[in-house]
Amino acid sequence: MRRSALLLALALLGPSDAFAETGAEAFARRDFTTARALWQEELSEGSPEAAQGLGALSDLGLGVPRDPERAFRYYLIAADAGLAEAQFNVAVMLDSGTVQVGNSGAAALWYGRAAANGYARAEYNLGIMFEQGDGVDANADLARFWMARAGASIEAARDRLGGIGPAIAPHFETPRILGGVRVDNSDDAPRAELVWSAPPAEPGSAFLVQLMRLGSDLGSGLVVEGIETEASALSVPLPSEDAAFAWRVARLDRDGRAYAASSWTPLDPIEGDFPSPRAFVAFQIAPDDEDARRLSEALSRDLAANGIWSHVEKRDEMPESSSVLYTFDRDRDLASDIMAFLPALRDQDVLRAEFIGPEPRPGEIVVRLVGGLSLG
Numbered sequence: 001m002r003r004s005a006l007l008l009a010l011a012l013l014g015p016s017d018a019f020a021e022t023g024a025e026a027f028a029r030r031d032f033t034t035a036r037a038l039w040q041e042e043l044s045e046g047s048p049e050a051a052q053g054l055g056a057l058s059d060l061g062l063g064v065p066r067d068p069e070r071a072f073r074y075y076l077i078a079a080d081a082g083l084a085e086a087q088f089n090v091a092v093m094l095d096s097g098t099v100q101v102g103n104s105g106a107a108a109l110w111y112g113r114a115a116a117n118g119y120a121r122a123e124y125n126l127g128i129m130f131e132q133g134d135g136v137d138a139n140a141d142l143a144r145f146w147m148a149r150a151g152a153s154i155e156a157a158r159d160r161l162g163g164i165g166p167a168i169a170p171h172f173e174t175p176r177i178l179g180g181v182r183v184d185n186s187d188d189a190p191r192a193e194l195v196w197s198a199p200p201a202e203p204g205s206a207f208l209v210q211l212m213r214l215g216s217d218l219g220s221g222l223v224v225e226g227i228e229t230e231a232s233a234l235s236v237p238l239p240s241e242d243a244a245f246a247w248r249v250a251r252l253d254r255d256g257r258a259y260a261a262s263s264w265t266p267l268d269p270i271e272g273d274f275p276s277p278r279a280f281v282a283f284q285i286a287p288d289d290e291d292a293r294r295l296s297e298a299l300s301r302d303l304a305a306n307g308i309w310s311h312v313e314k315r316d317e318m319p320e321s322s323s324v325l326y327t328f329d330r331d332r333d334l335a336s337d338i339m340a341f342l343p344a345l346r347d348q349d350v351l352r353a354e355f356i357g358p359e360p361r362p363g364e365i366v367v368r369l370v371g372g373l374s375l376g
Helices: 021-028 032-044 048-060 068-080 084-095 104-116 120-132 140-150 155-161 290-304 329-339
Strands: 176-183 191-197 206-214 221-229 233-237 245-252 259-261 279-285 308-314 323-326 351-353 364-368
Touching (some): 021 048, 032 048, 048 084, 120 155, 140 155, 329 351
Antiparallel strands (some): 206 221, 245 259, 323 364
């Protein structure tokens, strides 16, 4: 696929503090043989910038025969480490068919990762892909979003922005995950790079990206982050270096009463299939309420057997009676199902819609337990 010359431009190297000093200096004075030797040494020490430099030498045929396949392998090393320039170069080589002809979906993923890291040329090309529906859903809203981002530094993006046509008829559909990975770079805190696609929706709707910290055994976890965004890619700092995480993305309607959510996807490799939870229950109890604690533990085991994950939150301030809360209309039936595990509450007026923030939590039910004996 051909786009503008801008799409096919590669991120060229220059003297910069981002590169290992000696390799960059050799490249700057056009001593490519020395630059290659230095970058190979630096790569052996784990430098992603060195991999980017070696990729450029093979890509452009500087000091070595031109070898796109070798260049791609080097770029991929740097891209996996989170280097935005390399992520853009990987995307360009996939997009242009230099490697893996016809893999526009993979190109969109790498453009998304680079765009999430603020790389303007990736934002521009990702905008084109959403405009054309190439490798992603056709979505004029996301095309305009990324083109506007790129327009801060690229004149061609500003010129193109006004020509993006209206969105096709909106569809309130589940976003499609393109990819999400943990990036551990010794120079930076761990982060997640997350990319998805979706058709256009009603004006005012947004995406909600959620991170879940997984428990020590599969079948338990806690949602620790919820980010509303208009983008289709994010780079998110991870709140813990040691924990394993999963993520999902949901489309929220403009009134905040409906959602369509993807399945949970692990960021970290796991053995076997990942048991994506059907829903979550947060049991809220008083710190000294032993009856409620015992009941919540018993209920947690029953819920887990039905694919519903749960956790206990101890609250100093609790109401006088138990209740079951939900935020989204589509979760009412789920909340009713949860009540089936609480026979003593079944005929009471304790089920109600309430914002259970601090951020929207689709698919999460809050059970406020006060005491335990009366519920058995």
